[in-house]
Amino acid sequence: MTSELLETLREPLNGFLRNALLAGLLASVSFGVVGTYVVTKRITYIAGAIAHCALGGIGFALYAQHELGWGWLDPLYGALATALASALLIGAVVLSRSEREDTVIGATWAAGMALGVLFIKMVQRGGVSIESWLFGDINFVGRTDLWAVAGLGAVVLALSLSFHKQFVAVCFDEDFARARGVNVPLYYLLLLCMAAVTVVLLVRVVGIIMVIALLTLPAALGSRLARGLPGMMLWAVALCALFVAGGLELSLRLNTAAGPSIILVAAATYFGVLFGGKLFAGRRAAGGA
Amino acid sequence: MPALEFNDVCFAYGGGRPVLEGASFTLDEGESICVVGPNGGGKSTLIKLALGLLRPDSGTVRLFGDDPAEVCGRVGYMPQYLNFDAQFPITVLDVVLMGRLGRRARPGRFRGADRDAAGRALDRVDLSGLGGRRFSDLSGGQRQRVLIARALACEPDLLLLDEPTANVDQTAGQQFEATLRELAGEISVVLVSHDLGFVSGWLEHVLCVNRDVHMHPTASIDGKTLREIFGGDIVAVQHDHDCPPGEHVHHHGPGGGHD
Numbered sequence: 001m002t003s004e005l006l007e008t009l010r011e012p013l014n015g016f017l018r019n020a021l022l023a024g025l026l027a028s029v030s031f032g033v034v035g036t037y038v039v040t041k042r043i044t045y046i047a048g049a050i051a052h053c054a055l056g057g058i059g060f061a062l063y064a065q066h067e068l069g070w071g072w073l074d075p076l077y078g079a080l081a082t083a084l085a086s087a088l089l090i091g092a093v094v095l096s097r098s099e100r101e102d103t104v105i106g107a108t109w110a111a112g113m114a115l116g117v118l119f120i121k122m123v124q125r126g127g128v129s130i131e132s133w134l135f136g137d138i139n140f141v142g143r144t145d146l147w148a149v150a151g152l153g154a155v156v157l158a159l160s161l162s163f164h165k166q167f168v169a170v171c172f173d174e175d176f177a178r179a180r181g182v183n184v185p186l187y188y189l190l191l192l193c194m195a196a197v198t199v200v201l202l203v204r205v206v207g208i209i210m211v212i213a214l215l216t217l218p219a220a221l222g223s224r225l226a227r228g229l230p231g232m233m234l235w236a237v238a239l240c241a242l243f244v245a246g247g248l249e250l251s252l253r254l255n256t257a258a259g260p261s262i263i264l265v266a267a268a269t270y271f272g273v274l275f276g277g278k279l280f281a282g283r284r285a286a287g288g289a
Numbered sequence: 290m291p292a293l294e295f296n297d298v299c300f301a302y303g304g305g306r307p308v309l310e311g312a313s314f315t316l317d318e319g320e321s322i323c324v325v326g327p328n329g330g331g332k333s334t335l336i337k338l339a340l341g342l343l344r345p346d347s348g349t350v351r352l353f354g355d356d357p358a359e360v361c362g363r364v365g366y367m368p369q370y371l372n373f374d375a376q377f378p379i380t381v382l383d384v385v386l387m388g389r390l391g392r393r394a395r396p397g398r399f400r401g402a403d404r405d406a407a408g409r410a411l412d413r414v415d416l417s418g419l420g421g422r423r424f425s426d427l428s429g430g431q432r433q434r435v436l437i438a439r440a441l442a443c444e445p446d447l448l449l450l451d452e453p454t455a456n457v458d459q460t461a462g463q464q465f466e467a468t469l470r471e472l473a474g475e476i477s478v479v480l481v482s483h484d485l486g487f488v489s490g491w492l493e494h495v496l497c498v499n500r501d502v503h504m505h506p507t508a509s510i511d512g513k514t515l516r517e518i519f520g521g522d523i524v525a526v527q528h529d530h531d532c533p534p535g536e537h538v539h540h541h542g543p544g545g546g547h548d
Contacts, residue, residue, distance in 0.1 A: 040374070040377055040378075042374070161397070162396035162397060163396060164398075165386070165387075165390060165394065165398070165399060166390065166394070168379070168383065168387070169387045169390055171377075172373070172377060172379060172384070172387065173368065173373070173387070175342070175368045176366060176368055176387060176439070177387070177390065178342055179340045179342060179361060179364070179366040179368075180361075180362070180366075180387070180388070180390040180391060180392075180443070181358075181361055181362055181390075181391050181392035182390050182392070182394075183392075222378075223376055223377075223378045224376075226378050227378060227380055227421070227422075227423045228378055228379055228380045228383055228423070229378060229379060229383070231378070232378050
């Protein structure tokens, strides 16, 4: 069986596809590593809110580019700025324990999106589409994006290699980490910032709404396969890369949108393993009884 | 120099009702005690104050004559039963290695010396050879021993154990007692427990905590004292001091759960 993806990549006009695939494969490293922390620390919803807040910065950057003439302000920078700001805001509120965590997450989530929609609707010129940011559009993935993915991914990887043992302690048992003198608030905020940077990496490919699935599903599958966190990370990286490649292949074969195809491949695998595993365990139990 | 010293300590969470009021006691270096008291009486709060995780509203806490936050590296800590995620993929050795973290931990992987110390701590609790197992695959009693090993990994001078026998079955509890008795002979151990019978054979003093604190010789604790401490809502742990260790009969009343 030949791969539609490999065939199409050979055609010289498909630079966008090559970029999307490369971006996806490069970003898989950060997605697997940071996704592992996010899943074990159970902060998927915080990561989701951060991803949606990226729209605020994207909207402002598009407005500034088209209406204010700030051509240099790439939407990716805007996304990075508001994602990081929301990470610090949510992190600070959670750490202060003064408000209900889920309420703050919901409020930040909605406010970030509202800001983005507001600015995008104010753009008069140019065919700016909000959809391509919400759901991803691989036609937008350019060379600069690849450099950004590689550079930011390297920063995230370096941080997790340097402070892995602190992150593990914070994810596993905050009280104990504190008692050992670990600066828990610092590492918690750093973790949220790494999640913010990571989700922004693939916003162009899969969009802000669905990016959270690519962050958490490979790691969730990895946690079933590995004995420890390093193993979980390796599985998550491999699965994330596989989902990106598989999703792109599927989108070419069926002529469907790339972002949703990638996410559906990931979700189908996740639920398949979840229910398949339960079915298998049930049958084993019934057979043994 | 005392290992731990509370001097007229008062503490309340977020301006609420005081959890501890006028708490004073001294624990000499090498001495071990059991901390008892009703749920919500301030036992865990006392442990967190000793570690510097909480700051007293008034009064002073001294750990080895110093500010607890400065010297908490010399203390091994086992938090109250860890409500941990059963799907958390982590090996036993990696759990124990957490005990080697410190304020000035260098970036990067743990060093050989850290791994050696973690291995020795696992030996201490008779779990050598289980380092590569997944933590969630162990029994409740084994997990508690791993958490003791984690507390021991920093080679502490003082061990603070918050309800280490919660969720441990009786057989595991006896193994546990043997390990703790041995440790209490070497370093200071502060043991929070609901089960006075568990410690009365080998710890000389009991610290009763119910907003205020009182140190009692273990031998002097009888049903009347316990009813005073627990406010009468618990049938005291009946204990025959002549029984050899491990053959005690305990009658727990209501209120013997875990906070």
